[in-house]
């Protein structure tokens with residue numbers, strides 16, 4: 001292998017259900033930075049070493065690219081001509097990009113009015129047949145399941161097992177980089193595919209003896225869309241974190257198993273907690289993620305406030321699932337209005353208090 005990063009399939013081929021006959025449909029996803037927290041870690045406790053797995057720098061700016069490179073490679077191997085998915089936005093962006101890369105058509109069903117602007121722009125730009133449904137994500141998922149069961153279109157939601165296979169590579173990267181498994185891993189939970197994938201990844205490295213432990217999985221849902229926390233389907237999910245506005249997660253059972261086996265925790269965080277965390281990440285740490293992604297750090301703060309990390313020396317990793325530019329409206333809404341000044345040197349110097 002050369003020095004250039006070849007994408008997650010080629011790099012982790014021995015851990016993935018691929019053969020030489022599997023085409024590599026890739027945009028060189030993965031190999032994302034694990035950024036050590038300089039400022040926010042202090043809020044969690046003296047013994048906490050915190051790292052952010054910044055998935056916003058993938059080719060379509062979210063973690064979905066890891067799963068989609070696998071889903072499309074296998075779909076093409078199996079002769080698919082059309083892909084379909086339901087999405088709160090990021091899955092559709094990745095499905096559209098990787099389908100185009102594969103030379104096939106994508107169809108995406110989105111909850112009308114609840115997809116962040118950057119994500120909608122991506123689906124359209126990559127040439128997906130983009131359909132806004134008068135319903136929520138769970139309604140869209142029901143439709144695409146029925147369509148893919150009855151017509152020749154490949155489903156690329158995380159019900160597709162290859163998606164989870166691809167997404168587990170993020171856990172591999174974390175272990176490769178740290179030289180061990182973290183003690184805890186935090187992430188936002190929506191359809192619950194990603195927490196399932198990470199647990200698979202950590203477990204496989206452990207089974208093969210590459211690592212000698214597995215982390216406790218810490219999952220965080222938005223308080224207005226937290227079915228796994230309450231144990232009941234949420235009929236009317238509502239949250240500013242539109243990416244995780246999901247009432248009936250497809251991978252509910254698997255996520256519950258991961259939480260149980262890892263002796264982890266699943267908690268709800270309010271929109272206010274999510275947005276505070278979102279601002280702290282960009283303003284204090286210099287990392288701009290989308291609101292849903294900030295749920296992982298918001299949840300860690302909540303656990304810390306309950307004393308979870310007290311007197312604990314531990315390494316905590318937290319996935320920041322998508323880039324801040326995915327949701328530019330939210331970023332602008334949350335900020336101060338830009339100041340205005342005349343086109344005049346003295347005026348700007350004076351305004352800055354430099355005169």
Ligand code: F0G
Nearest residue numbers: 087088090091190191192193194321322
């Ligand atoms: N964070 C972001 C930014 C997401 O887009 C999603 C899911 C999640 C977290 C939760 O991951 O569903 O595996 O538990 N987005 C899906 C989509 C639902 O359609 O883009 P999960």
